[in-house]
Amino acid sequence: MQITFWGVRGSYPVPGAATVRYGGQTSCVEARSASGETVIVDAGTGLRALGNKLLRAATAPGHYHILLSHVHWDHIQGLPFFSPVYVAGTRISIYGLLTAADELHQVIGGITRHEFFPMALESVPAQFEFHEVNPGIEFEVGSFRVMPIALNHPFGSVGYRLDCDGTAWAYISDTAPFDQVLHKQHFLKGPEPLSQVDRSALSVMREALIQKLAGVDTVVYDTHFTPDEYERFPHYGHSTPDQALEVCVAAKVRRLVLYHHAPSHSDEQMDRIAAEYLAKGALVGIEVLTSFEGMTLPIGAATDAGAKPVDRPPGGAGAGGREEAGKGPS
Amino acid sequence: MKIRFWGTRGSFAMSGREFLRYGGNTTSVELVNAAGQRLLIDLGTGATELGKQLMAGEFGKGQGTLPILLSHTHLDHIQGLPFFTPFFIKGNQIRILGAAPSMTSLESTLQNQLAPHYSPLNGLENLAAGVSIDTITPGETITLPGFEVRTAAVPHGSMWTTAFRITADGKTVTYLSDVEYASVDEPLEVAVELARDADLLIHDAMHADHDYDLRRGWGHSPARAGVIVAERAGAKKLALFHHSPDATDEMIDEVVARTAARTSVPVFAAAEGEYLEI
Ligand SMILES: [Zn+2]
Ligand SMILES: [Zn+2]
Ligand SMILES: [Zn+2]
Numbered sequence: 215m216q217i218t219f220w221g222v223r224g225s226y227p228v229p230g231a232a233t234v235r236y237g238g239q240t241s242c243v244e245a246r247s248a249s250g251e252t253v254i255v256d257a258g259t260g261l262r263a264l265g266n267k268l269l270r271a272a273t274a275p276g277h278y279h280i281l282l283s284h285v286h287w288d289h290i291q292g293l294p295f296f297s298p299v300y301v302a303g304t305r306i307s308i309y310g311l312l313t314a315a316d317e318l319h320q321v322i323g324g325i326t327r328h329e330f331f332p333m334a335l336e337s338v339p340a341q342f343e344f345h346e347v348n349p350g351i352e353f354e355v356g357s358f359r360v361m362p363i364a365l366n367h368p369f370g371s372v373g374y375r376l377d378c379d380g381t382a383w384a385y386i387s388d389t390a391p392f393d394q395v396l397h398k399q400h401f402l403k404g405p406e407p408l409s410q411v412d413r414s415a416l417s418v419m420r421e422a423l424i425q426k427l428a429g430v431d432t433v434v435y436d437t438h439f440t441p442d443e444y445e446r447f448p449h450y451g452h453s454t455p456d457q458a459l460e461v462c463v464a465a466k467v468r469r470l471v472l473y474h475h476a477p478s479h480s481d482e483q484m485d486r487i488a489a490e491y492l493a494k495g496a497l498v499g500i501e502v503l504t505s506f507e508g509m510t511l512p513i514g515a516a517t518d519a520g521a522k523p524v525d526r527p528p529g530g531a532g533a534g535g536r537e538e539a540g541k542g543p544s
Numbered sequence: 545m546k547i548r549f550w551g552t553r554g555s556f557a558m559s560g561r562e563f564l565r566y567g568g569n570t571t572s573v574e575l576v577n578a579a580g581q582r583l584l585i586d587l588g589t590g591a592t593e594l595g596k597q598l599m600a601g602e603f604g605k606g607q608g609t610l611p612i613l614l615s616h617t618h619l620d621h622i623q624g625l626p627f628f629t630p631f632f633i634k635g636n637q638i639r640i641l642g643a644a645p646s647m648t649s650l651e652s653t654l655q656n657q658l659a660p661h662y663s664p665l666n667g668l669e670n671l672a673a674g675v676s677i678d679t680i681t682p683g684e685t686i687t688l689p690g691f692e693v694r695t696a697a698v699p700h701g702s703m704w705t706t707a708f709r710i711t712a713d714g715k716t717v718t719y720l721s722d723v724e725y726a727s728v729d730e731p732l733e734v735a736v737e738l739a740r741d742a743d744l745l746i747h748d749a750m751h752a753d754h755d756y757d758l759r760r761g762w763g764h765s766p767a768r769a770g771v772i773v774a775e776r777a778g779a780k781k782l783a784l785f786h787h788s789p790d791a792t793d794e795m796i797d798e799v800v801a802r803t804a805a806r807t808s809v810p811v812f813a814a815a816e817g818e819y820l821e822i
Contacts, residue, residue: 229567
């Protein structure tokens with residue numbers, strides 16, 4: 215199994231000279247099994263380039279599986295730009311956290327209401343299917359075993375552990391740490407005092423996360439903030455690399471990948487973060503990598519020493535050539 | 545009057561080295577008059593950078609006022625709203641003006657964008673600044689501090705967008721983005737009138753002329769549509785705008801060269817960057 219990063223940014227896409235190396239597109243990771251099966255995690259703006267690649271490689275209309283951590287814009291905005299959506303015969307299965315799969319359908323359909331987008335999902339050629347996921351209840355997608363894990367984020371979010379080919383990786387984004395703030399179903403102006411019930415909810419969540427991460431080779435983790443940014447915005451629902459490292463040490467994972475970079479972090483700042491946490495990880499025996507658009511990692515195997523955020527070839531993540539114009543009303 | 549393009553891209557924000565000169569951010573255009581009063585058109589991702597820079601002035605102190613005109617509410621024109629920092633400072637007064645999308649109101653559309661499943665902001669009421677939403681009726685003329693704005697509805701696929709003719713300091717800028725005429729050679733009279741003798745016409749140029757046949761009916765114009773409007777209207781300068789996400793800097797260079805070769809109206813492609821004097 216291997217994973218490829220198509221969007222590594224949090225919140226909103228950030229074009230420009232300051233992000234050319236790490237990339238400006240939002241959350242999207244592709245997992246590929248040894249036999250070539252694909253599962254996509256999150257449908258942020260990185261999904262557009264991935265869709266163009268998958269469509270180029272396809273010989274017939276495909277069946278695509280997309281696991282959603284939650285439905286904040288930065289995790290779903292690429293969906294209307296996923297070119298297979300405009301190919302008749304395509305099936306798209308979407309998995310997400312919501313009280314009812316019906317509601318998930320409405321929420322996803324809602325991003326293509328006529329006010330927001332020229333073509334409604336109901337009227338595109340592809341056929342959509344919606345599946346509700348529940349933390350702790352494992353399911354299968356082809357030869358991937360998928361375990362949803364509850365995370366601490368405004369209005370809820372889930373991480374996923376994916377097992378395949380005798381190895382495993384996990385996608386833990388978006389999440390706040392499990393000590394200062396408990397995210398619930400309401401807007402937080404700032405941190406709210408924690409009740410005893412809140413504290414125990416947080417520690418249950420943390421314990422379940424650590425337990426589910428046991429034996430995982432690689433963990434991709436929401437490390438949006440530097441520690442001083444976190445101090446200013448502890449109620450925004452995101453973590454720091456230190457907090458991610460602490461969870462990974464407890465779960466004894468081999469490798470941590472920093473992910474969901476703040477839109478304000480320039481390539482130079484990301485270089486500094488990458489170097490700092492590579493060193494910090496080494497002290498506790500964890501390999502810490504910093505994700506960039508186009509990065510491919512073999513799971514359960516050593517990192518390719520050449521994996522650096524260099525100038526990417528024209529065409530975006532891993533495309534290795536000019537992107538073709540996508541289909542549909544882009 | 546000065547103008548600055550903060551986002552020139554249509555549909556989808558493009559990051560990467562091939563999009564650096566014209567910029568990858570979605571649409572947002574700032575106008576500043578001689579008195580220093582400001583007006584913003586559209587809130588694509590380009591608005592986020594402007595928002596940060598505004599924080600150095602009165603907006604950082606909660607004393608800023610800003611009118612924002614929305615051409616329509618397709619995502620590439622409002623994507624930057626939840627990340628426009630002046631919204632988070634108490635005391636700032638921000639007025640959003642736009643036409644109601646068909647079958648719903650402007651306010652409920654923006655509320656929907658910030659609905660709890662889509663955004664942790666969970667609604668306009670959680671923006672700390674004073675935000676007012678004013679529905680305009682295309683065709684009306686609006687007077688804003690330092691600017692006069694004439695509006696008109698123009699066709700955009702199966703819907704309508706609002707085009708603007710903005711006058712300040714005796715200069716006029718016309719914004720005709722996200723528009724497709726039934727016939728490129730016969731642009732709507734109302735569009736031509738809005739651009740009449742404008743000092744700058746900003747026009748939708750999503751498609752290269754040779755690509756247009758494949759994309760007819762999707763609500764956007766080929767580059768030559770702006771030329772025809774500019775020539776008929778006697779506009780003094782034409783900015784090609786709302787670049788396709790597939791158009792690299794080199795491709796846009798080519799479109800500009802070909803477009804400039806067919807008209808005596810000075811033509812350039814809108815690019816993120818510095819303030820331009822009108
Ligand atoms: Zn996010
Ligand atoms: Zn989120
Ligand atoms: Zn547009």
